[in-house]
Amino acid sequence: MPELPDVELFRKYLESTSLRQRIDRVDAFDDRILEDISPKALHDALVGHRFDSTMRHGKYLFTRHAEDRWLVLHFGMTGYLQYLDEEKDLPSHTRVVFSFENGKSLAFVCQRMLGHVAVTEDPEEYVRARELGGDALEMSRAEFVAALGGRHGSIKSALTNQSIIAGLGNIYADEVLYQAKVRPDSRLRDLDEDDLAGIYDRMHEVVDRAVDSEVNVSRMPDTWLLPHRREGEPCPRCGAAIEVRKMSGRTAYFCPSCQPER
């Protein structure tokens, strides 16, 4: 479930493995993954170039391969990157392979086909066209409060709405609200600026720490909700049974005692 911390890790992974190698071949095995570009056009756009830098906005990863040419990667729910010494070791569900001159390759793997690969001239323009909000890590506390202010929905639907804040998904939104002791179904109009500032601070902590833990749950604090995100499991803070509630088709996990109703 790649959310911001996962994608940030993919970015670092791509940086440490795949820069500055001449791209010899690009194979797209399933063009449902490709967004407004044919397999041949993708191949032709990349061959002969080298990835030379990366950037991330929310759950989108960009890597530059020429002046004004960037590859766009979005991982859907099950996507990830794998750098390989030998192409025979391609993971199952590999959808696109970037083969380098040194015989190594980078696989874009995406089991459920909910991810996308695209090409853009300008990541910022791409972000604008997608109507994404500010990146959760880049945005200031004042921008965060302003983005949420004056809205009427639930806090959780705002946190996971990529056009308001880009980067949080279902799992980390639950974690942030758990840390902030705010119930996911709380109405924004019932939260004041201090509440929002607190949520912003917890969001930063959670995302930073998740990246530091390399998104490995066993390396995250045991006092977090994430290792206990199961119905009825005791809350690591107070022992009350964790509750689950469906909110617009998503499962929200929370502690009914630490995250009181407002």
Place this chain on the structure above:
DNA sequence: AGTACCACCTGACGGC
């Protein structure tokens, strides 16, 4: 504006 629901997609899992 916000919400609910559906579709996309595949694999795991529980029930029978």
Place this chain on the structure above:
DNA sequence: TGCCGTCAGGTGGTAC
């Protein structure tokens, strides 16, 4: 054993 419904959840579209 094997079939079937349900669930996982990021995104996007539609209807209310």
